[in-house]
Amino acid sequence: MSAATPSKSGPLLTMRGLHIEATGFDGHPIIIVDGIDLDLERGQVLGLIGESGAGKSTIALAAMGYTRGGARITGGDIVFDGRNVLEMPYHQRRKLRGDRISYVAQSAAASFNPAKTLMHQIIEAPVLHGVMSAEEASQRAVDLFHRLKVPDPDTFGRRYPHQVSGGQLQRAMTAMAMVCEPDVLILDEPTTALDVTTQIEVLAAVRDVMREFGTAGLYITHDLAVVAQISDRIMVLRDGRTVEVGETQQILEAPRETYTRDLVAARRFHVKAGEGGSETPQALLEARGIDAGYGSVKVLKGVDVAVHPRETVAVVGESGSGKSTLARVVTGLLPPTRGQVLFQGEALPPALGQRSREQLRRIQMIYQMPDVALNPRHRVYDTLARPLQFYHGLRGKELREEVNRLLDDIELGGDYAQRFPGELSGGQKQRVCIARALAARPDVVICDEPTSALDQLVAESILELLQRLQDERGLAYLFITHDLGLVKAIADRVVVMKSGEVVQQGPKAEVFSPPAHPYTELLLASVPEMRVDWLDDVLETRAGQELAER
Amino acid sequence: MILSLVAKRLALGVLTLWLVSLLIFAITEILPGDVATAILGQAATPETVAAIRNQLGLNEPAWWRYLQWLTGAIQGDFGISLANQRPVAPQILGRLENTLFLASVAAVIAVPLAISLGLIAAIKQHSLLDRTISLTTLASISVPEFFIAYLLIFFLAVQAGWFPSMARFDADMGFLEQLGVIVLPALTLVLVVLAHMMRMTRATVLNVMAQPFVEMAELKGVPKWRIVVQHALPNALAPIINVVALNLAYLVVGVIVVEVVFVYPGLGQFMVDAVARRDIPTVQACGLIFAAVYVTLNMLADIGAILANPRLRHPR
Numbered sequence: 001m002s003a004a005t006p007s008k009s010g011p012l013l014t015m016r017g018l019h020i021e022a023t024g025f026d027g028h029p030i031i032i033v034d035g036i037d038l039d040l041e042r043g044q045v046l047g048l049i050g051e052s053g054a055g056k057s058t059i060a061l062a063a064m065g066y067t068r069g070g071a072r073i074t075g076g077d078i079v080f081d082g083r084n085v086l087e088m089p090y091h092q093r094r095k096l097r098g099d100r101i102s103y104v105a106q107s108a109a110a111s112f113n114p115a116k117t118l119m120h121q122i123i124e125a126p127v128l129h130g131v132m133s134a135e136e137a138s139q140r141a142v143d144l145f146h147r148l149k150v151p152d153p154d155t156f157g158r159r160y161p162h163q164v165s166g167g168q169l170q171r172a173m174t175a176m177a178m179v180c181e182p183d184v185l186i187l188d189e190p191t192t193a194l195d196v197t198t199q200i201e202v203l204a205a206v207r208d209v210m211r212e213f214g215t216a217g218l219y220i221t222h223d224l225a226v227v228a229q230i231s232d233r234i235m236v237l238r239d240g241r242t243v244e245v246g247e248t249q250q251i252l253e254a255p256r257e258t259y260t261r262d263l264v265a266a267r268r269f270h271v272k273a274g275e276g277g278s279e280t281p282q283a284l285l286e287a288r289g290i291d292a293g294y295g296s297v298k299v300l301k302g303v304d305v306a307v308h309p310r311e312t313v314a315v316v317g318e319s320g321s322g323k324s325t326l327a328r329v330v331t332g333l334l335p336p337t338r339g340q341v342l343f344q345g346e347a348l349p350p351a352l353g354q355r356s357r358e359q360l361r362r363i364q365m366i367y368q369m370p371d372v373a374l375n376p377r378h379r380v381y382d383t384l385a386r387p388l389q390f391y392h393g394l395r396g397k398e399l400r401e402e403v404n405r406l407l408d409d410i411e412l413g414g415d416y417a418q419r420f421p422g423e424l425s426g427g428q429k430q431r432v433c434i435a436r437a438l439a440a441r442p443d444v445v446i447c448d449e450p451t452s453a454l455d456q457l458v459a460e461s462i463l464e465l466l467q468r469l470q471d472e473r474g475l476a477y478l479f480i481t482h483d484l485g486l487v488k489a490i491a492d493r494v495v496v497m498k499s500g501e502v503v504q505q506g507p508k509a510e511v512f513s514p515p516a517h518p519y520t521e522l523l524l525a526s527v528p529e530m531r532v533d534w535l536d537d538v539l540e541t542r543a544g545q546e547l548a549e550r
Numbered sequence: 551m552i553l554s555l556v557a558k559r560l561a562l563g564v565l566t567l568w569l570v571s572l573l574i575f576a577i578t579e580i581l582p583g584d585v586a587t588a589i590l591g592q593a594a595t596p597e598t599v600a601a602i603r604n605q606l607g608l609n610e611p612a613w614w615r616y617l618q619w620l621t622g623a624i625q626g627d628f629g630i631s632l633a634n635q636r637p638v639a640p641q642i643l644g645r646l647e648n649t650l651f652l653a654s655v656a657a658v659i660a661v662p663l664a665i666s667l668g669l670i671a672a673i674k675q676h677s678l679l680d681r682t683i684s685l686t687t688l689a690s691i692s693v694p695e696f697f698i699a700y701l702l703i704f705f706l707a708v709q710a711g712w713f714p715s716m717a718r719f720d721a722d723m724g725f726l727e728q729l730g731v732i733v734l735p736a737l738t739l740v741l742v743v744l745a746h747m748m749r750m751t752r753a754t755v756l757n758v759m760a761q762p763f764v765e766m767a768e769l770k771g772v773p774k775w776r777i778v779v780q781h782a783l784p785n786a787l788a789p790i791i792n793v794v795a796l797n798l799a800y801l802v803v804g805v806i807v808v809e810v811v812f813v814y815p816g817l818g819q820f821m822v823d824a825v826a827r828r829d830i831p832t833v834q835a836c837g838l839i840f841a842a843v844y845v846t847l848n849m850l851a852d853i854g855a856i857l858a859n860p861r862l863r864h865p866r
Contacts, residue, residue, distance in 0.1 A: 064769060098770035110762040115784035115860045125770040160864045176770075 012081060012183055012216050013040040013063055019075035020058055020067060020240075032058050032071060034240040040184065045210070045217040047231030047248070049224055049263070051455035052426075055240040056220040060186045063218065064101050065093040081183065098125030102177035104206075106189040108169035112161035119157030122176040131180050144175040147212070148205045166319075167198035174206050178213065185210060185217045191226060195318040195482065196526035203229060204539055222455060224263055225528035228252055229535035236260050249532055262457060264530065282345055284309045284476050285330065285363065285444045289339035292329050299325045300336070301500045305478075307444055312470065312477040314487040314508075316523065317497035323480045326497075327446050330478065331365055361391045364437035368449040370429035374421040380407070380432055381417040387439040406435040410465060427458035434465065438473075446478045451486070463490060484527045488512065496520050552862050556853050563849035570841040571623070575616050578830050606632075619834065628835035633827045638835050642817065646839065648719060649809075649816040652732055653801035656739035660801075661794055664744050668751025668790075673778050675756060684752070687745035699738045699811040706734060717814040735812040739805060743797040750793040754786035761785075788855035795851030799844045 020033035033055045040046050048056040062073060065085045078085040080101065085093065097103075102125075105111040113121055123137035132140070138157065145153035148171040161169060170190060177185055190206065191199040207230050210217055221227045227234060227248075234251040236243040236259065244257045255261045283306035290303040299322045307313045315323050328334040330341055332352035341348045343362065349355050367373040374383060384403045388394045394402055404414040410431040421429055430450060437445050447466070451459035467490065469475060481487060487494055487508070494512070495505040496519065504517040511520060525538060586602040587594050603609055607618075622629060628638040667687070671680040690698065707715035713733045723731070758764065759782050767777045806818030821836035856862055 061769075066769060068765075094771045094773065096771070097768070098772075103766070103769040105762060105766060107762060111766040113763045113767070113781045113785065116780075124767075124772060128773075128776075129771060160860050162861050163864065 011039045012042045014079045015076060017076040018062060020062060020071055021074045022071040032240050036242060040216055043214040043216055045219055045231045047227035047234040048218060048220045048237060049222065049227055049234060050237035051222055054237040056237055057188050060218045060220055064097050095129060099129045099131060099180045100182055101184045102182040104173050104177045104185065104187045104190045107193050108173045109166060111173060112169065114161055117158055117160055118172050122157065122179055126180050137179060140179050141175055144178055147209055148175055167194055167202055170194060170202050171205060178209055181213055183216060185215050187217055188220045197318060197522060200526050200538060204535060225530045228532050252530055283307060284344060286342040287330055288342065290329055290336045291338035292325060292334055292336040299500050303502055305495055307476050307478050309476055310474045311492040312479055312490055313493045313495060314479045314481060314491035315495045315497060316481060316484060316487050318482060321497040322500040323497055324448055327448050327480055330446060331363060361440045362443045364440050364442040365446045366433050366437050366450045369453050370426060370433050373433050374429055376421050380419050383432060384435055384439055387436060391440045406439055410435045426454050427462060430454065430462055444476045444478060448480045484523055551865055552856065555856050559849055559852045563845050566845050567842060571620055571838060574834055574837040575619065578834055579612055623838060629831035631829055631832050633829040638831050642835055645815060645817040645820045649802060652735055652816060655732060655736045656801050657798055660740040660743050664747035665751050668748045669755060669778055671752045672755040673774055687748050690741045691745035695738060695742045696807050696811050698741050699808055702734050702738055717812040719815055735808050735814055738808050739801055743800060747793055747797055751790050754789045755782045758782040758785045787858040791854040791858065792851045795847045799847045802843045803840045
């Protein structure tokens with residue numbers, strides 16, 4: 001609390017020439033943060049934006065005198081409230097943490113101890129730091145639950161982390177961070193793991209609480225549109241260096257650096273021009289009246305989806321809507337309890353094991369996490385050669401040539417054949433996954449969120465690649481995603497799913513043009529827009545709608 | 551949900567015990583040699599052998615003898631010893647008490663010590679203390695138990711003369727006197743089981759320490775020892791419980807070598823003697839008791855691991 005605050009004027013937090021290094025596997029130092037200067041005024045929010053590896057989290061955590069495993073601060077000064085954090089002994093730094101500066105992590109589910117109640121964990125810091133008694137802290141927590149609009153705020157704290165939803169858990173973590181009324185709140189991608197509709201609510205709740213208590217913040221994200229809603233200033237980072245710092249408005253509307261301009265532009269994809277695909281009467285792939293689930297849990301209820309040659313069908317919906325389960329049914333990983341999957345009008349056997357090699361070949365899949373979708377012990381060559389041998393019986397020189405051709409096709413080149421996945425970047429791994437799918441020469445490729453684990457600019461290049469391959473090879477895509485911005489850019493037809501049912505489907509223009517289905521409308525309105533007052537507008541519109549409904 | 555899981559484990563335990571009883575009976579049945587001939591030794595004539603076989607019921611079919619043996623065993627009647635014609639159960643009971651006494655003393659020392667050392671090693675990871683603890687426990691697990699026993703006898707009994715080298719144990723002794731007698735065998739057992747439990751505690755706690763919620767606790771300013779005890783340990787319980795149960799079972803079932811070295815009148819030595827004397831009812835009874843201890847401890851560990859899981863304890 002602010003009882004011991006020596007000065008009320010001057011910046012709250014300053015960093016000068018901050019250097020942070022880690023030691024690589026080969027023993028050489030790796031520079032993570034390379035001479036950062038940062039200023040944070042009281043009550044202000046500074047957005048830290050950049051791609052993964054830019055050093056955003058490392059910089060923010062350094063404000064608490066903390067570095068993650070193996071990294072160390074090798075130079076510079078960090079002054080918090082007139083005191084140099086780096087010169088503090090460990091027990092003083094510890095006093096700072098959770099009291100004056102606190103942290104909200106990306107994954108609330110992983111950041112709560114599963115064996116303790118929420119309240120136990122929320123009041124741990126204030127009681128431990130001697131700021132307040134357990135009763136006072138519990139009362140404050142309940143008060144924060146009210147402000148953060150948590151359901152059943154009075155009893156919420158008695159629950160265990162696995163008993164509440166992701167959005168609620170994120171709010172509980174905000175309450176945990178705010179309970180000591182810190183001077184600085186570090187928010188590390190707090191809404192990235194949430195659905196778009198939940199993201200708005202959590203974002204608004206966090207912003208309101210911070211404004212109310214006059215809390216300053218470091219808001220870390222890779223999503224410029226999100227950070228624009230909450231930040232006064234934005235700092236663009238790349239490879240541990242500052243690219244540009246400025247007022248939020250200026251960064252969005254008049255970015256000075258090319259890199260910032262690219263980031264701003266990344267959200268505005270090259271929208272697919274014509275309605276691709278051919279509306280042949282015969283669908284290439286069709287799922288009819290699918291019911292499916294896991295054990296007694298029903299996930300899909302009467303789902304009908306059709307994919308025609310050369311078209312991209314986007315399946316959108318929030319987490320839990322059954323998108324990925326649909327993909328599992330189509331590929332045969334999960335046999336449906338009712339309904340069937342047809343390929344060119346012929347029913348496919350429901351289970352993977354009963355499908356012929358030819359049937360398997362024609363439907364391929366690209367996964368969300370390229371990191372885990374590749375065998376880390378197989379070289380790129382082995383990964384690509386396997387489907388070529390299995391489906392087409394290639395061997396020897398022919399096989400090598402075909403692998404090289406595939407690598408050229410995904411814009412990597414034959415040099416990459418002898419690499420292991422560990423030697424590739426995230427984008428390159430996803431390209432290898434795409435090549436593996438292509439090796440079978442499929443008709444339909446099921447893409448399960450293929451870009452959501454990638455940084456914006458990398459994601460964009462992957463989408464361009466998929467687009468080109470579709471044009472060249474006449475592929476059809478069943479594209480699963482939660483990102484409506486993406487759907488607008490790449491889809492020919494759209495299937496909107498909610499709780500295992502298809503809410504609406506049709507050509508993109510039809511689905512997205514008013515009057516859309518209310519749920520589609522809600523999803524559309526929840527996509528953050530690249531302007532400062534977007535969140536206020538959305539909240540205002542919703543409040544107005546609620547009034548009108550009463 | 552949790553009740554049905556626990557009930558399932560209990561049922562599985564009973565099933566396992568029943569299978570073990572079948573196995574024990576079948577193995578003693580196919581042992582080479584004839585019991586009647588063995589008892590009579592030199593005096594075996596075809597007539598006396600036939601008489602003994604009749605008297606022991608060996609002419610009945612095997613399944614019938616199994617049923618009789620099992621129903622008896624369930625009621626605590628393990629039949630008559632072939633060696634001395636006295637009931638088996640009372641003889642075993644005394645030996646079992648001795649074995650359990652030694653095992654409990656070793657467990658009371660070893661379990662808390664192993665877990666504390668594991669936690670200390672985890673808190674001070676990579677420190678000199680951590681390395682010392684890891685190295686010594688590794689050394690003690692690598693040396694055969696009889697060798698540890700002889701080392702202890704050599705240094706603490708022969709050279710220093712602090713403790714007796716032979717555990718002349720008697721039920722009529724006072725408690726403290728009993729403790730004094732079993733110091734060396736108990737110490738041997740502690741050294742044998744310590745490393746396994748300690749290393750498992752250290753490894754699982756360190757594994758949990760890599761979780762984001764541990765970083766979160768650190769960023770809340772929670773001190774290291776409290777992070778380990780409050781946040782890491784409760785989430786590392788299941789594997790620790792399992793390894794503790796395995797070692798407790800070893801303390802009861804696997805101490806035969808230590809009993810022999812210290813001439814301790816435990817159940818293990820009793821069983822070995824019975825095997826030598828071809829005293830089938832005693833061997834069967836000992837086997838069944840050892841199996842029951844093993845199965846029960848592992849079943850308790852399974853149930854403990856289920857109860858340690860907050861998702862099962864507090865369903866949605």
